[in-house]
Amino acid sequence: MDETFDFVVVGSGGGSMCAALVMAAVGKKTLILEKTDLIGGSTAMAGGVMWIPNNPFQKPEGVEDSYDKALTYLDALGGDRANAPGGTRERQMAYLSEAPKMIDFLIDKGIKLRRIPYWPDYNDDLPGGSEEGRTVVAELFDSNELGEWKKKLRPNFLALPAKLDEAMKVGRFKTTWAGKRMLARIVLRAVTQKIQGKHYVTAGNALQGRMLQAAVKAGVEFRTDAAVHRLVTDAKGAVTGVVATIDGKETRIGSRNGVLVNAGGFARNQRMRDKYQPGTSVKWTYACVGDTGEMIEEMMRIGADIAQMEEMVGCYMALPPEVNDTPSMVQGDVSSPHSMMVDQSGVRFIREAQSYMTFGQQMLAHDKITPCIPSWMIFDTQYLKKYMLAGSMPGTKKPQNWYDSGFLKKGETIEELAAACKLDPRVLRAQVDRFNGFARNGKDEDFHRGDRAYDNYLGDPAHKPSPTLGTIEKGPFYAVEIYPGDVGTYGGVVTDVQARVLREDGSPIPGLYATGTSTASVMGRSYPGAGSSIGPAFTWGYVAAKDAANAHNLAL
Numbered sequence: 346m347d348e349t350f351d352f353v354v355v356g357s358g359g360g361s362m363c364a365a366l367v368m369a370a371v372g373k374k375t376l377i378l379e380k381t382d383l384i385g386g387s388t389a390m391a392g393g394v395m396w397i398p399n400n401p402f403q404k405p406e407g408v409e410d411s412y413d414k415a416l417t418y419l420d421a422l423g424g425d426r427a428n429a430p431g432g433t434r435e436r437q438m439a440y441l442s443e444a445p446k447m448i449d450f451l452i453d454k455g456i457k458l459r460r461i462p463y464w465p466d467y468n469d470d471l472p473g474g475s476e477e478g479r480t481v482v483a484e485l486f487d488s489n490e491l492g493e494w495k496k497k498l499r500p501n502f503l504a505l506p507a508k509l510d511e512a513m514k515v516g517r518f519k520t521t522w523a524g525k526r527m528l529a530r531i532v533l534r535a536v537t538q539k540i541q542g543k544h545y546v547t548a549g550n551a552l553q554g555r556m557l558q559a560a561v562k563a564g565v566e567f568r569t570d571a572a573v574h575r576l577v578t579d580a581k582g583a584v585t586g587v588v589a590t591i592d593g594k595e596t597r598i599g600s601r602n603g604v605l606v607n608a609g610g611f612a613r614n615q616r617m618r619d620k621y622q623p624g625t626s627v628k629w630t631y632a633c634v635g636d637t638g639e640m641i642e643e644m645m646r647i648g649a650d651i652a653q654m655e656e657m658v659g660c661y662m663a664l665p666p667e668v669n670d671t672p673s674m675v676q677g678d679v680s681s682p683h684s685m686m687v688d689q690s691g692v693r694f695i696r697e698a699q700s701y702m703t704f705g706q707q708m709l710a711h712d713k714i715t716p717c718i719p720s721w722m723i724f725d726t727q728y729l730k731k732y733m734l735a736g737s738m739p740g741t742k743k744p745q746n747w748y749d750s751g752f753l754k755k756g757e758t759i760e761e762l763a764a765a766c767k768l769d770p771r772v773l774r775a776q777v778d779r780f781n782g783f784a785r786n787g788k789d790e791d792f793h794r795g796d797r798a799y800d801n802y803l804g805d806p807a808h809k810p811s812p813t814l815g816t817i818e819k820g821p822f823y824a825v826e827i828y829p830g831d832v833g834t835y836g837g838v839v840t841d842v843q844a845r846v847l848r849e850d851g852s853p854i855p856g857l858y859a860t861g862t863s864t865a866s867v868m869g870r871s872y873p874g875a876g877s878s879i880g881p882a883f884t885w886g887y888v889a890a891k892d893a894a895n896a897h898n899l900a901l
Contacts, residue, residue, distance in 0.1 A: 349601065351373035352365070367886075377566070381634060385557070387549075388882065392548045418474050420473070431836075443884050462512075467703070467872055468572045485545045486558075501546060506534045506545035517806070540651055571770055577597065603871075606838075606858070608643060610834030614636075650762055650847050651836065651838055651865065672828070678734055679698070691772035691773040698795065722826075727819045727825075752826070756818060833862045844858045846890070
């Protein structure tokens with residue numbers, strides 16, 4: 346080996362620095378290898394939300410939750426599914442036990458976290474579901490505190506100095522006083538931070554920025570532009586290190602206590618998508634550019650079992666002409682009043698306001714029956730005046746290249762819009778009329794949009810009688826194509842309750858741990874609530890490090 350550490354982590358996404366902090370707490374040295382030039386992975390780019398049942402913020406705020414209630418919810422979602430080896434009941438029980446401990450550990454290490462006051466579970470109507478929510482996020486973070494490390498933190502989708510829940514309300518500034526107040530608060534904060542010489546970041550940037558700050562302070566070493574391409578094993582098959590390309594040179598790095606793989610999934614690898622998720626595209630993903638799957642294949646090379654590879658954290662995506670590496674996430678757009686979705690036959694086929702993962706699953710399944718990739722989001726002038734569209738602010742004036750490129754279709758009547766979208770005008774008219782009847786009554790009899798607290802959370806609280814159902818009747822009318830994109834894949838190597846990577850016979854590969862989307866998710870084939878990827882990534886990183894350091898009985 347060219348050099349040796351106590352613990353080596355491949356990838357710098359959610360959970361990597363958590364594992365490194367555990368190691369530092371017991372006096373062990375960790376090296377984090379990141380193949381891109383920036384630290385934080387998809388977690389830094391995303392909302393940075395962790396789904397943590399029975400978390401320490403709930404009880405002081407009067408929110409009732411428990412291990413048993415959360416387990417009831419996971420059982421209702423699917424429980425121990427035979428076709429989801431990552432989501433066994435044993436692993437889900439371990440997650441529910443360890444996740445709150447992980448949060449306590451981070452708080453003890455100075456990571457400032459909080460609970461978002463209201464963010465319903467995605468199936469809050471099921472037994473054990475929580476309408477108040479189980480989400481934990483980081484407080485706003487002044488990235489200037491990172492010093493030279495600031496330029497190494499991967500940027501986030503939200504450039505405003507706004508808390509995540511504030512940003513969600515700002516989108517309603519045309520219709521609610523809460524939205525107007527939030528906008529004013531954020532503008533004031535932006536002015537204040539400039540005067541004070543601060544630079545607040547939010548969401549995943551705040552979480553990973555705080556984790557990076559703590560890790561650097563704890564003596565964790567980082568190497569960027571350091572692509573790992575091989576796991577080193579000894580004569581007995583135990584993983585003892587990695588081979589990485591650093592500064593153009595092949596470097597062998599040993600690890601005394603094991604290797605943790607947290608290198609993401611394969612969302613950016615079209616070859617793997619064609620094999621495991623046919624019909625999906627790298628063009629529709631919001632995952633980090635480094636999410637290319639080679640570490641999953643490398644673990645398979647040394648005998649790791651894989652599962653749930655066809656699953657992804659699906660998300661409503663639009664592709665405006667200015668899109669580069671990342672499409673536009675439009676879950677909130679599609680869930681707002683005065684809009685609905687139809688397939689390529691012009692028929693409404695899906696509950697628009699729901700879990701983004703379930704949306705993706707249903708869209709891919711429907712496409713096998715009736716083509717719906719892409720589908721059409723149908724909306725009217727009422728919608729454009731009040732709500733955001735593909736990242737643009739409310740208002741009927743949209744970029745001319747949206748029309749010129751065909752991204753945004755327009756018709757003075759529903760029939761004209763149908764012609765522009767190559768849909769049957771009679772079918773689309775009938776579907777819109779039926780939908781309008783539901784909207785006027787505030788009850789969706791076909792797909793039950795608005796029956797869950799989560800559906801309405803995605804809508805406009807000022808709109809009556811339903812926060813998410815609104816008529817499509819004020820011309821001109823518009824349409825945008827919607828794709829079953831994702832924020833990452835959801836399958837990978839199978840791990841146990843210690844986050845050890847397992848072979849097909851169920852035995853662990855000594856010295857090899859994995860977390861994040863490099864693994865088959867502990868949530869199986871469901872997504873319980875916001876943060877059901879990042880919460881487990883942090884938790885299994887924490888568990889893996891405890892196991893590797895033999896620190897179960899130490900006061901971390």
